[in-house]
Amino acid sequence: MANTATEPDAKAPPGDGLDRQLLMGRPHQRHGGLWLTAAIVLFAIFLVGYSLVTNPRFEWNVVFGWFTSERLFTGLLRTLGLTAISMAVGIVVGVLLALARLAPNAIVAGTAAFLVWLFRGVPVFVQLLFWGFIAAIYPRIAVGVPFGPEFFSVDANVLITPFMAAILGLGLNEGAYMSEIVRAGLLSVHRGQTEAATALGMRRFAILSRVVLPQAMKIIIPPTGNQTISMLKTTSLVSVLAFPELLYSAQLVYSANFKTIPLLIAASMWYLLVTSILSLGQYFIERHFNRGGITSGRSTRRTRKAKAVNSRTAPQEVQP
Template structure:
């Protein structure tokens, strides 16, 4: 008996799919990029020599330091306030929940630029601020302009506004944690505060970190609005320089280059931080589960 051989299948060559539209896109992008580079190199109005001279000048670097200081302090206030507001928003107490909702509604519903102006002109509403008995005499008071300096007005305007946005970020992170873990921790006798600190927040960080990184980058750029208060951050420092030498475009480019550099550094830091939290997500869950029995004993 002879074996029946299987028919041979003829292999056809693989022909790559033609995409003429992609090559057209490449050509258009290359032409636009060449035009952009050409205008950067040939248009003397950019004033690259002036940019080079002022990029490391004392005035610009001093404004850069104040911008970083504003960003750090305002974000610290916003994060702490955001956690508190998120917890209040999720509270079973109607008064606390209502207060947090009203706060978030107001500060998210009005522009931060307008809020900065209100803080800058607070003395028009209250010429003096003091401490005393409600609806009674004041023990200590001082002029509002002395207490609320441009720096304090900038911190209040940026920090209080950021707290409303961070509250929603933190709330979303808390809601992403399985409800069963909270119930198990409370069943073992853990208080709500300890459950939040030891079980919920560590697991919610995976959801909280990415938008928080975006908020930091946004805050860094939002500090430029503080120039309306005549506070010498980066943009206002550049404005002070070009108000004397009339090199407006080169000084604006100088400030923009520093903003680009700082946001690029923050983007890199955010990338590594997100990767770290994604890698340790399971480790955090195991550690939280191991801590529940020990806390409940």
Template sequence: MMETAGTPAAESLPTVRRRQPGRWVAAAALCVLLAMLINTIFTNERFQWDVVFHWFTSDRIFAGLGRTIQLTVISMAIGIVLGLALAVMRLSRNALISGAAWAYIWLFRGTPVFVQLLFWGFISALYPRLSLGVPFGPEFASFSANDLISPFTAAILGLGLNEAAYMAEIVRAGILSVDRGQAEAAQALGMTRGLALRRIVLPQAMRVIVPPTGNQAIGMLKTTSLVAVLAYPELLYSAQLIYSANYQTIPLLITASLWYLLITSVLSIGQFFVERHFARGTTVLAGRDDRRRSLRGLAGLLPGRRR
């Protein structure tokens, strides 16, 4: 760097750190609030931590936790598979197929999942008997709706079909994020549209699909608590059954909340590794290049370096 007459060398200029008192005030206030929160949690006897940890590992809570995980896994599997099919239908050039997918997404995203769970739980009020047969023709078999759709089945239908509507939009956004020329090049090489979608488009779209899908899985874990309206004993309803008998409402709610926090933390860790896997060659490498450029830029500002 050239020095001009009368201008002091850059190396002789003192470095003064910019003062930001607002940050220190905010940090101090946050520390005070955090200390107050910790103090009230451990000094307020009404939390009854002994009761919380007594029920934390009880068989009834474990059974409810297992049902919650089961509901989450099955509902997410239905949502992902059906959502993928709906996304492909939504992108179809056939107006009827695309319109049917749009109508499904519009209906299930536009009504609360709580209402949908109630609808499936009381489906027998609309259809006392469900049958299999030729449309507008003879029936081959008939079943009682109350016998066929149990609280577990109603929960799976309500959660899975609702999740499919959201997953359809997530998958569609991921597919649209891939350059259209990728699919056209694959078809020019002789691949069918389905093969190009499976081998070329979806692998590239996964880096866009995975993050919101992980968020949906975490949300699904917590949404399963709504199944309590169907009297299905998942985690929250199991806790409710216990505190309805011993009247320890707050400790049992804390117990259920701790299990929700634990499982969501595990899912968040899994989401991090899955995202890192599908981001190979894109985000990770770009981040490394950015860090290298930043280091080179900082090195250029060191004393003794000349441009």
């Protein structure tokens, strides 16, 4: 007479114990040290919050009054425009430098490597100052034939405005970093993909745009999002050129009313708000390009629990 197994754990597959623990839950363990640490952290947060609320020197009424002011909002718009244009320049320059570094010609690759070394090695603050005072080296910028006639000539101070100097300083510096990001993404694609596309008769540009780049975007997108957020904050250095972006607009205000701390807090709140929005956008873009990739930890846990439930509810093997 056949009887069913009364001990399902005896023939449980490997890993079923882990799934069972995840399903049923583990016994609650109290760790005094962890609870003490959590209590200290909460107490420190309470002290900081209490100080922020009760310290009259923060002048929160002044902070929120200037937070929505037209002058700071105009500076914010200039900061956003400067960030977008500088990142666009940086991406274009980065892609060109990355392709040049991967070129088979040694002169082209070496020149691109030198430019990356130069713009990455000099601090961006120094580069902004250099472009701001470019007229001291080249009073006039001309285009023409070397040792021949000039076709176009303009005063350097007219051409290189503070805004243009900011774009050149931020964009070229960003291009050097973006070139390494793009190059890493391109090198992450297996060489066999390119060889297979070449065997199918695809041209080089088609291979790059249809085969290599779509696969490299998973590597390129996350650091590019981080660079965009970093660029938003780096624009504050443009205040050295007297360009009225967000920080310099706040400086102009507190130089007149002497409300230094409230104005800096108001500007910081705008930076935090925009950074949070950019971080959220980066999350959705990464999720879009990671479709079909590695599942998240939460999905893995759910899969384990589902397998554990199936193993418990499945009919047991009948033994003779």
